Amino acid sequence: MKRLGASGHYTEGGIAAMDHELVARQGMTERYLLGELDADARHEFEEHFFDCSECALDVRAGALFVEQSKVLLADESRTTGASRPAPARPSWLAALLGMFKPAFAVPVMAVLLAVIGYQNLVTYPQLKLALNSPRVPPFALVNIGSYGASGQPLSIRPGEGFLLFTRIPPDGYPRHVAELYNPAGKLEWSLAIPLSAPDTSPRQDQFPLQVPGAQREAGIYTLVVRGLTAAGESKEVGRGSFELQFRNDTNQGN
């Protein structure tokens, strides 16, 4: 950079004009405002613009613009939340993080709170009351070895459990296993029927089987009973069936 010289340049028109042109050509105002000048250059430029009205105007306008821009750009940054280019995130991570944004999280939390409140205030007390109250659960009689669905259809509410009073005719097997097949013929569950006491007389041949509640379809269900030998061999001793129906009332009884 050409030395800008001491004071008094403007009284010597030629030098001053040349210096000013040099300053303008080299973009000294911008360098000054961007903090790019070294100490000497900065000192000389200041000496110049204290005496040069055009450069003083330039510096003041630039400084004013920069200062005001800071304020406006800060506002813009706060509004858009985009202070700097965000590093690229995997889409799944962006989606996951998006769930924590207030615009999404707040309504979701409100809905969750409402659900939790309803469960605690309505659903759970009703269930507790139902569990603690004496009642007659739905049941059906299943005679193993008989043909066709037994008696009346078993009518339950959707998802409700029931009892199967199962009668197994005497067969000499010490142990039995019961298997429940749904209307499609698919095994739903199996259960080992406990041994009856050897000294029981007459020997026990009826067993209440509790079937837990589940989403079932209506239709003919089949209960297959297998006898187990002491050696572990099994053989079907008979089967019984019952018809399952659904009712939509809210009564607790059968």
Added chain:
Amino acid sequence: MLHLLPFPGPRGKSLQFHSFDQSYLDRLRAGDFRAQEHFGAYFGALIQIKLRSRVNSPEAIEDIRQETLARFFVALREGRILQPESMGSFVNSICNHVLLEHYRAGTRLESLDDDPQRDFPAKGADVLTLLSAKETEKKVREVLNQLSERDRRVLREVFFEERDKDEVCRNFGVDRDYLRVLLHRAKQSFKSLYLKDKDKKKDKNKTLGDDAPEATSA
């Protein structure tokens, strides 16, 4: 030598043009309020810009500014200012001295309020107060809106976030010359907006019979 005070005075009156000549010096020496107000605003703004990169505390900047102006007026009364044309250099020189003393003292400068002989110029408005805040904001916003989104982000990261300029340039795929040109164009736009506005006001004042002095450039 003529000096243009391009921004309205703190009281909203445009001081238009002043000549830093013997007459101006005499008016200052005589305690002419408008001349002192102009002097304080004009050089106060330059001093503030000069100090901004050297002194962190706004209070210290104000102290140094006031001390510089006060010493100038002392020198003026003592007849030590012989060349009105060198007034700017003289102010800058005083400011350098005061700044050095500030560095040496390491603390805030002693208050000068108790010295009855010191006649302070009107508290000069700095560059931010010379234009009304609304006017300035409007003009700067206008300039910023003309920039592309990328250029605005460059300026934001350089000036607001004060990030490393080389890093900003690398991130946006530009070089330092681009940054200078960007600032130059924005500054020129701002200046032209201001000058256009000033011309309108001047025309209005003429219509109203304002006898503010006119001058030709130096």
